[in-house]
Amino acid sequence: MTRSPIWKSISTALAAEIAQGRYHPGDRLPTEAELAARFGVNRHTVRHALSALVEQGTLRTRRGAGVFVAARPTDYALGRRVRFHQNVAASGRTPSRRVTLRATRSADPREAAALHLAEGAAVHVIEGVSLIDDQPVAVFRSVFDALRFPALLDHMAEQNSVTAALAACGLTDYTRAETRLTAKAAPATLALTLQIAEGAPLLRSVAVNVDAAGIPVEYGTTWFAGDRVTLTIHPDDKG
Template sequence: MAKIPIWKTIAERITKDIAKGHYQPGTKLPTESKLAERFVVNRHTVRHAISALVDEGLVYTRRGSGAFVAIKPLLYNIGKRVRFHQSIKALGHDANKVILSAVTRPADQEERRALGICKDEEVHVVEGIGLIDETPVSHFLAVFPAARFPNMLNTLSKHRSFTKSFAAAGVLDYTRAETRITAVVSNATTANHLNLRPGSVLLRSISINVDMDGKAIEFGRTWFSGDHIEMIVEH
């Protein structure tokens, strides 16, 4: 009978610990050094075991932070009104965003078509990371017509909220006109932002939000970690 590899035995032991509740979803596993000490093996063997658990979806890793027990994906509703922060907070979790960059530049062809603006018009482009309980779950690019919202970047830096920034510009309500969802493979940049391996499968959402007169006010592209978000399309 073939001998079971040590790394596989370690993976099975950790799996049982997770099943028994010794490690709760979202909590960090002991460090490689601690696990190596516990199982009396070298760190390479522990790393092999953790990698196997990642492949099985039981564990995920963050660069520089270690390994964590996988979290059951949260249900994110895509309906007439899509408000990421409100939806996540309604589920009892903290939601936040980190703005990576905010620039004003000429709109490209796809942005002009989505927003219904002319060739020479500019747009505000905001890039950022969406967080749930301090875990990065989405990488987004939000594009706004600069002529319609000349002070968007200033109000966004103050309110840290797209909805509040719209309200400051007189748009008190808005709805989702279109959402396209596609499974894509992450590039190195998005994988780095979401602490994933390059080549991980993501859910990409391309969307258009409109004001109550039906005029486009936001063109969005968001890449969600499929390990953390499950989308529900409402009809």
């Protein structure tokens, strides 16, 4: 009887332990040296076993940090009303958001055109990281008309929620007018923030949200880690 290669047996054993819940999404596996000692093999054999699981999407590597169990992708619906916390909570996961920038500056030509503003008009910019179960899944930038929402950044500092901050400014509802999706490779800065490999797949979403009168209120760009979310589109969503 032909025996399976040792590395394959190790790969199968680790996959079974992950399936049984010994390791959970986001958990770091023992080091190569620790696994080599456990299975009585050299580190090259362990590395081969881990590489096979990485290729299958079961594991992911983080440079300088180790090998981690890959989180299962979260369904993320892109409908007329896209609310991060509601979307994630509906999938049974825990959403959170870390704001890294709140600033006012002049709009660049693309932002001004999207928001129907004069080029160079003042805009509020909010940037940050969206997390699911404490794992970063997306980096976002949202741009708003500073003249229409003068106190937006103050409310955002208090609420840490774009929807709540806009409501405090008098805008109780807004909907998605358009979304453009483009596949990208992760540059070094985004890779570091999302804790993925440089060059890993990203899905960039560029969207415009409007008020009830159809006037643009938000120009948003989001870079999703390609293996952590499954974007679903419901064009007939009534919100």
